[in-house]
Amino acid sequence: MSADDTASPTPPPPTPDAPPATAPAATPDLTPELAEALRRAAATPNLVVACDYDGTLAPFTDDPTRAHPAPGAIATLARLAELPRTTVALLSGRNRAALAEVSGATAPVVLVGSHGSEWEGGFDAPLDDDDNALLARLHTELGEIAQSTAGAHVESKPTAAVLHVRPVEDLAARERATAQAMAGPATLDGVFVTQGKNVVEIAVREASKGAAIERLVEQAGAEVAIFVGDDVTDERGFARLRPQDVGIKVGEGETAAGHRVADIPAVVRLLGTLADLRG
Numbered sequence: 039m040s041a042d043d044t045a046s047p048t049p050p051p052p053t054p055d056a057p058p059a060t061a062p063a064a065t066p067d068l069t070p071e072l073a074e075a076l077r078r079a080a081a082t083p084n085l086v087v088a089c090d091y092d093g094t095l096a097p098f099t100d101d102p103t104r105a106h107p108a109p110g111a112i113a114t115l116a117r118l119a120e121l122p123r124t125t126v127a128l129l130s131g132r133n134r135a136a137l138a139e140v141s142g143a144t145a146p147v148v149l150v151g152s153h154g155s156e157w158e159g160g161f162d163a164p165l166d167d168d169d170n171a172l173l174a175r176l177h178t179e180l181g182e183i184a185q186s187t188a189g190a191h192v193e194s195k196p197t198a199a200v201l202h203v204r205p206v207e208d209l210a211a212r213e214r215a216t217a218q219a220m221a222g223p224a225t226l227d228g229v230f231v232t233q234g235k236n237v238v239e240i241a242v243r244e245a246s247k248g249a250a251i252e253r254l255v256e257q258a259g260a261e262v263a264i265f266v267g268d269d270v271t272d273e274r275g276f277a278r279l280r281p282q283d284v285g286i287k288v289g290e291g292e293t294a295a296g297h298r299v300a301d302i303p304a305v306v307r308l309l310g311t312l313a314d315l316r317g
């Protein structure tokens with residue numbers, strides 16, 4: 039013990055009804071309610087922490103293959119994932135291979151792609167001939183819209199075609215392309231449409247981050263799940279959380295999440311705080 043330590047005032051003895059751990063101090067990115075929710079989650083025997091990727095841990099870019107994680111994001115996730123009885127998952131709309139590539143995250147972080155339908159062992163349900171024909175038609179129709187919109191492109195996913203209009207500089211053209219997709223291929227029988235930030239994704243399989251979170255919770259026997267996301271697709275995740283779970287929306291916009299942080303660096307700090315509390 040150093041002289042400085044002996045010079046410090048002696049802390050008062052704990053009272054019998056004192057909580058087992060104190061909540062982290064509230065900061066500009068951590069409201070008192072969120073700080074308390076993290077303390078409670080950190081103390082739970084089995085915990086699931088699921089995070090969206092784009093806009094939550096990685097800034098948006100015009101080239102999605104270059105959407106690298108924010109500094110410290112993956113290292114902090116890995117630190118959490120190494121803790122006992124702590125399941126940490128990246129839960130993204132990207133296909134799983136692309137998510138692995140761009141994030142650099144590896145086991146024990148669990149990677150779940152395609153909005154919750156693509157796991158390590160593959161897809162929940164493989165596509166049949168009708169699904170494949172519908173998927174080809176979606177590609178053709180969205181491709182026609184992209185061709186007449188400078189800057190737009192169509193991404194091919196295992197169960198979906200995705201129109202990207204973020205790089206379209208002409209805002210009117212961007213809106214027109216989105217409207218054409220919503221009025222055309224998005225209305226076909228048997229499709230599932232997800233409209234995100236400058237993205238229209240039309241899938242031939244229903245996928246939900248909510249169902250994926252439930253599966254992670256079931257596998258882990260988790261008493262509490264934390265889910266962090268920024269986009270409209272994450273709302274299906276927030277909507278399915280149980281009362282004891284912790285939903286955290288990143289940035290502005292309406293949300294079903296109970297908590298909010300301002301930006302991606304705040305998410306990284308929050309995950310670090312959680313790892314400290316649970317470590």
Ligand SMILES: [Mg+2]
Nearest residue numbers: 090092093269
């Ligand atoms: Mg996102």
